[in-house]
Amino acid sequence: MSDFSPADILAQALPYIRKFHGKTLVIKYGGNAMTDPALQKAFAEDVVLLKLVGMNPVVVHGGGPQIEGLLQRLGKKGEFIEGMRVTDAETMEVVEWVLGGEVQQDIVGLINQAGGKAVGLTGRDGAMIRAKKLTVHDSKDPSKEYDVGQVGDIVSIDPSVVKALQDDAFIPVVSPIGFGENNESYNINADVVAAKLATVLSAEKLLMLTNIRGVLDKAGELLTELTPRRIDELIADGTISGGMIPKIAGALDAAKSGVNAVHIIDGRVPHAMLLEVLTEQAFGTMIRSH
Ligand SMILES: Nc1ncnc2c1ncn2[C@@H]1O[C@H](COP(=O)(O)OP(=O)(O)O)[C@@H](O)[C@H]1O
């Protein structure tokens, strides 16, 4: 970027502002990408800037490390299977408390401070995210199943509350909690919620901000583009593992369901989102639908 003067950079943004005007951008803000206060502030400023130039950002946030922190204080240790937190009743209470409370309100507060009008929602609000119990399949041997407790599989998303807020100049900030037939709560992976929400909103872009440069190959090199076939290979040989599994699965679903641009990007880079949306710079990993 140092080759460009500030005026060059601003001028470069114009075609992107025109292209994305009035379009919905779903931004997954990972718990790992939100640990540094200066980065959090830059993130909130980016969201507000995109809104003020006429785009419709919708934030879906995670909070894995923050949940882990409270579990530890309570003397519990989190366990993950295939990137999903094993969620017993007590863990579910912690998840609701952390995601629906502190983490969300921090993001809402920072966006408001940056001059936006953010509204925090969980999947219960506006009867948005209906879920049922998820059965996790082993990524290498799909006949093998795991019970991970109160983890939700999305049944449907009704985005009308998000749309209503968008139309009224608000910025929705969604935490990944769903509700079941008997009003029970479900803990849903935030990547999965972001991907599905992007699909039902017919979003132009899905940006997943995480704590790594993008998807890496076995040698640690950045993969700038991924096709469905390559993703299958990388999962089968164990190159993609842990938290990257639901992220890439969600990203691929969204790409196949018509979200035009799906990118996994490095949330540790200040203003990562602006660079991705408003400049020519290729950044992170782009997921292709075919
Ligand atoms: N092939 C891969 N490329 C990049 N990251 C990977 C890969 N396989 C597993 N990972 C792990 O996935 C993590 C990102 O997922 P996760 O921790 O769930 O992030 P977030 O909190 O942003 O959702 C990375 O930090 C890395 O440890």
Ligand SMILES: CC(=O)N[C@@H](CCC(=O)OP(=O)(O)O)C(=O)O
């Ligand atoms: C089922 C499941 O794993 N839910 C996640 C929800 C939060 C999340 O996804 O946070 P990140 O985006 O920061 O990873 C969890 O309990 O950690």
